[in-house]
Amino acid sequence: MVDTSKLLDQFLYDPQNPLLFNNGFFVFFFASFLLLYYCFRENVKARTYVACLFSLYFFYKASGYFVVLVIFSAIFDYVLSNLIYRQRSQSKKKALLILSIVVNVGLLFYFKYTNFFIGVCNxxxxxxxxxxxxxxxxxxxxxTFENLSYTIDVYKGEFKPIRRFDEYLLFLSFFPKLVMGPIVRAKDFIPQLSKPYYVSTEDFSKGFYLIVVGLFKKLVISDYITLNFVNYIFDDPSRYTGLECLFAMYGYAIVIYCDFSGYSDVAIGMARWLGIRIPSNFNLPYQSKNITEFWRRWHISLSNWLRDYIYIPLGGNRKGKIRAYSNQFATMLIGGFWHGASWNFIIWGALHGGALAFHKQWQQLFPSKKPIGYLQNALWIFITLNWVCFCWIFFKSATIDQSFAFIKQIFTKFDVSVFPVFFSHYKNVLAITLLGVAMHSTPASLIDKLCIRLQTAKLTTYIIIFVLSVFIYMQFKSAEPVMPIYLQF
Incomplete structure (x- = not known):
C-alpha cells in the first residue's frame, strides 16, 4: 500500500531539500503547471491566477513560510505605488517613495545584515x-530590487502603476526568476501578461535549448568542479601548492559562470515556453577586453539596475571626473555588499569599483582612435580575465584571512614541477573545466543556427534529447546536493 503520509510530505516544505530547478519534484511541479497554464491560456485572468498560485507554492517549497514576506512586499508596494501615482504634491510623492525605500531596504537589512553589524559593533x-x-x-x-525599481519608475513617471494586484504579485513572485533572477523590470514584464498566449516554434526550440544546456552547465560542469576540486582548495588553501590554488581560481571562474548563467538560462527558457520574454543575463563575459565591458556582459540585469538606480542618481558622470570616479566606486561597493554581509564581498566590490575608475581614467588619458589588432585584443582580454579571476578569490573565500592565504600560496608556493602529479589527480576536472570554457565561448550565432535546426525537429527528437540529458545528469549527480551559488544572495 502507498504510505499517504510520506506522499503528502513530498508537497510540504523540507528545509533539507528545498525546491529548485535541479530537484526531482520540480519535474512534476513544472509539468502540472504547464498543463493548467495551457488549459487556461485563452483566459488572461485565469492563467495569471494559476501562475500566481504555482509561483507562491514554489516559493513555499523553496523557503517555507517566508512566502508571506513576498506577499507582504507585493501588497505594500502595490498600494504605495498607486498612492504615489495619484498624489499631486511632489513633496508627498517623495515622502511615499522614501517610505518604500526605507521599508524595502529595512527588510533586506534586517534579514541580511543585522548580524554583520552586530559583529562590527562588537x-x-x-x-x-x-x-x-x-x-x-x-x-x-x-x-527587493524589483520592488524598488517599480516604485522609483512610478515616481519618475516612467511607468503607470497597474490596477490588478494579481499581475503585480505575479511580477514579483514569478517562479522562474524569483529565487535567483534575472532582476526584471515591471515595465518590461507586466505588459506581456495581458497579451494573447502564443509560443512560436522559435520560442519552444530556444526554450528547450536553454533549459537543457542550463541544467548541463549547473549539474554537470559547475557541481562536478565544485565538489571534486574547488571546494577542497578554497576550504584550506595553505595545504595546497600555488599551482593548485591558481587552477582553483580559474576553476571557480567557470564554476560561478556555469552555476549562475545555467540557472538564468533555465529561467529564461521556461519563461519562453510561457510566452514571456526575460532578457539575457550573460553575454560571453570572460571575452571582455576591459572591466567596463565585463560589467556589460556579466549579470547584466544587476549591472543595469546598479547603473540606473544608484550610479545615475548619485550624479553619474555629470559632475566632473573625480565625482564620476567616486560614484562608480560607491556603486560597486554597494553592489559588492548586496551580494552578502561579509568584508570579502565589500573588498570584491571595492576592487571592481577601483578597476572601473582606473579604466575610465585610462580611456581619457589614452583615447583609442583606431581599431586594435588581434594580439593587442588578446592581451587586453587576458589582463581583464585575470583581474576578474583574482577578484573571485575574495568572492569565494569564507574569510579575509583565507583569501590572503590563497593569494600567498600562488605567489610564494608556486611550483610547476608538480604539474604531472596534479594532472594525473585532476585530469577529469580539467577536462570538465575545458568543456565549461568551450560552452562559455560558444558564439550566439552558432546557438541560433542550432535552435533553427531544432525548430524543424520532430517531437521524438526532443524526447530523445531530453532522456539522454537526464541520463547524463544522473551520472554526475552527487550524494551531496550543491546549492546554487546565488541562492545565498
Missing part, C-alpha cells in the same frame, strides 16, 4: 552582543 566597541537567530529568506535581494 569589534569596534568591545561589546558582547549576541548574534540573532535570523534565517535569510531565499531571493530577498532580487525581489
Amino acid at each position: 569589534d569596534l566597541f568591545k561589546a558582547h552582543f549576541n548574534p540573532l537567530n535570523i534565517l535569510l529568506p531565499v531571493g530577498i535581494s532580487f525581489y
Whole structure:
C-alpha cells in the first residue's frame, strides 16, 4: 500500500531539500503547471491566477513560510505605488517613495545584515552582543530590487502603476526568476501578461535549448568542479601548492559562470515556453577586453539596475571626473555588499569599483582612435580575465584571512614541477573545466543556427534529447546536493 503520509510530505516544505530547478519534484511541479497554464491560456485572468498560485507554492517549497514576506512586499508596494501615482504634491510623492525605500531596504537589512553589524559593533566597541537567530529568506535581494525599481519608475513617471494586484504579485513572485533572477523590470514584464498566449516554434526550440544546456552547465560542469576540486582548495588553501590554488581560481571562474548563467538560462527558457520574454543575463563575459565591458556582459540585469538606480542618481558622470570616479566606486561597493554581509564581498566590490575608475581614467588619458589588432585584443582580454579571476578569490573565500592565504600560496608556493602529479589527480576536472570554457565561448550565432535546426525537429527528437540529458545528469549527480551559488544572495 502507498504510505499517504510520506506522499503528502513530498508537497510540504523540507528545509533539507528545498525546491529548485535541479530537484526531482520540480519535474512534476513544472509539468502540472504547464498543463493548467495551457488549459487556461485563452483566459488572461485565469492563467495569471494559476501562475500566481504555482509561483507562491514554489516559493513555499523553496523557503517555507517566508512566502508571506513576498506577499507582504507585493501588497505594500502595490498600494504605495498607486498612492504615489495619484498624489499631486511632489513633496508627498517623495515622502511615499522614501517610505518604500526605507521599508524595502529595512527588510533586506534586517534579514541580511543585522548580524554583520552586530559583529562590527562588537569589534569596534568591545561589546558582547549576541548574534540573532535570523534565517535569510531565499531571493530577498532580487525581489527587493524589483520592488524598488517599480516604485522609483512610478515616481519618475516612467511607468503607470497597474490596477490588478494579481499581475503585480505575479511580477514579483514569478517562479522562474524569483529565487535567483534575472532582476526584471515591471515595465518590461507586466505588459506581456495581458497579451494573447502564443509560443512560436522559435520560442519552444530556444526554450528547450536553454533549459537543457542550463541544467548541463549547473549539474554537470559547475557541481562536478565544485565538489571534486574547488571546494577542497578554497576550504584550506595553505595545504595546497600555488599551482593548485591558481587552477582553483580559474576553476571557480567557470564554476560561478556555469552555476549562475545555467540557472538564468533555465529561467529564461521556461519563461519562453510561457510566452514571456526575460532578457539575457550573460553575454560571453570572460571575452571582455576591459572591466567596463565585463560589467556589460556579466549579470547584466544587476549591472543595469546598479547603473540606473544608484550610479545615475548619485550624479553619474555629470559632475566632473573625480565625482564620476567616486560614484562608480560607491556603486560597486554597494553592489559588492548586496551580494552578502561579509568584508570579502565589500573588498570584491571595492576592487571592481577601483578597476572601473582606473579604466575610465585610462580611456581619457589614452583615447583609442583606431581599431586594435588581434594580439593587442588578446592581451587586453587576458589582463581583464585575470583581474576578474583574482577578484573571485575574495568572492569565494569564507574569510579575509583565507583569501590572503590563497593569494600567498600562488605567489610564494608556486611550483610547476608538480604539474604531472596534479594532472594525473585532476585530469577529469580539467577536462570538465575545458568543456565549461568551450560552452562559455560558444558564439550566439552558432546557438541560433542550432535552435533553427531544432525548430524543424520532430517531437521524438526532443524526447530523445531530453532522456539522454537526464541520463547524463544522473551520472554526475552527487550524494551531496550543491546549492546554487546565488541562492545565498
